[in-house]
Amino acid sequence: MTTAAVKPASMAQALQRAMRDAMAEDPTVHVMGEDVGTLGGVFRVTDGLAKEFGEDRCTDTPLAEAGILGTAVGMAMYGLRPVVEMQFDAFAYPAFEQLISHVARMRNRTRGGMPLPITVRVPYGGGIGGVEHHSDSSEAYYMATPGLHVVTPATVDDAYGLLRAAIASDDPVVFLEPKRLYWSKAEWSPDAPSAVEPIGRAVVRRPGRSATLITYGPSVPVCMEAAEAAAAEGWDLEVVDLRSLVPFDDETVCASVRRTGRAVVVHESTGFGGPGGEIAARVTERCFHHLEAPVLRVAGFDIPYPPPMLERHHLPGVDRVLDAVARLQWEAGS
């Protein structure tokens, strides 16, 4: 076997390759959404799929998110595996009723008789200078709905491996794609793609002993950078990339926190009612006697997503993470 040349590839390319491979292997896989065909998606993630597999397999739909997801439900009922694109985070909201009332619970209400293997791809998060309604972090809404898996990759490898797993899953998966990582590149061989990565397993991106940064998606590179910067000050930070918010990998997260005794949850989404509250509570319930300090959260402010000219003040950056790490030198009564 000749190993293909390893060259820089972007997350968008890896996602495209994942759909292409899934479509080639399984004729029931159908990609659908607004602009996914001829244009190849506004982020070009579906580039070339309509040309290669035809418009019946990669379909430009009318512009209607409830209709896109609602028709995907019927297609899944008839044995297809729809992969639906929602174009932008806030554009998915019209499809919420279909997602919550049908997609998430069809398996349950039919006692297993009618599972819906639908992948809902949602480009999410800020940092790309998008105008209003183009930068929301909507993961907490999805996490609050039983029946959905919620997955978000942070690396080119995971983008491929997790999307393959999502498409192969017999359950609906909300696949959150961090927009600002679409063009992040890594050494990757598009001719010998990485392995399929099972959903539900977190990974330690950087081992460390002083504290754990628990994070996912667009905040993973921020935490990696923060960990490098903290090393200069004597902090040896461990970075855990959750990859899957539902199911949640308590085991990997808690094993890390038990080792380090300190934890900070980092994400772009709002802090109040955001994923960090759930994660901090889980860690506290399971690791209380190992904790040297309260579990802290570094999150976006509790505001509607700000205009692009102010978003750098909202998004948790390296400095804000380091400030939180400094606060982990906590003493009772302080």
Added chain:
Amino acid sequence: MTVQELPGAAAAYRPTPPPAWKPRTDPAPLLPDPEPYRVLGTDAAAGADPELLLRLYAELVRGRRYNAQATALTKQGRLAVYPSSTGQEACEVAAALALEERDWLFPSYRDTLAAVARGLDPVQALTLLRGDWHTGYDPHEHRIAPLCTPLATQLPHAVGLAHAARLKGDDVVALALVGDGGSSEGDFHEALNFAAVWQAPVVFLVQNNGFAISVPLAKQTAAPSLAHKAVGYGMPGRLVDGNDAAAVHEVLADAVARARRGGGPTLIEAVTYRIEAHTNADDATRYRVESEVEAWRAHDPIRLLERELTERGLLDEDGIRAAADAAETMAAQLRDGMNADPVLDPMDLFAHVYAEQTSQLREQAAQLRAELDAEGEAR
């Protein structure tokens, strides 16, 4: 800067004519007739198949009895709620009988009769409404989607299924039922638009029974009829007397056949009336007068068909009694089935959330197991 100073302002303004435009579809053939289509009591009745009329009659009688029995069971506390379709049985029955076995039905919560007429066990059809598990049957076995409670959200499902079937080369048609209130929902619009653009083999039947709980049609839409909505999507709209079982069946069968041969979707409005209240939790006297109800009772779907059949010598007193007896047998079976207390396994709460239980659900299942064991020991 004054207008005169604008560059090019000296030249006379000449508007550029728009490129040639013409409508994509001639709307005239898509428009519904101004009057609801009728068969019973008209010359068209002579062309109706006697065997079909008798089958419709038997199902109407059975359906009426089903509605009465389910309503009684609600009063006895055996059902959490029952939205009666008394007065609308012709729509329900004709819809079910217009389909082939391989076709799919997408019912809303008031459409249990359509499911039963399609062959679903009468007790299974009430599983949702008795408070047992949400869907008491295998949707694939009868090709009946789960009874849908959110309004109109099942319509895009019907479109997607019909589209998928056509992609696979199967000549399967999907029939989606919705009410007049449901026609105001966004999913109604999106489903019809997708269906027309994709030319999906799907038929939409709006049972216009006059009220969305208490809100009359005049406050629901300003359209001349709900069937008129079809023309904007580029599909034909048909208006039919929803209490005339023969007419509903004919219009539905035409639309199903058209869809099956690749002709695309149809929107049908059946004009009917909800004789009972919305559910047992509703007081219909607050929003309508008895004289209106009486006028519709005089246009009862069973009496209309019964008159046609007896006048043509196809039905006599024995036949009427036989239909009533069959309905009574069904009602007795329904009573027995509903009076038997269902046995639910609490551990089923965790059984079908995901294909594989998450570790979180396994922990919660273990917690419930322990609680159940403790309960058992206490007893």
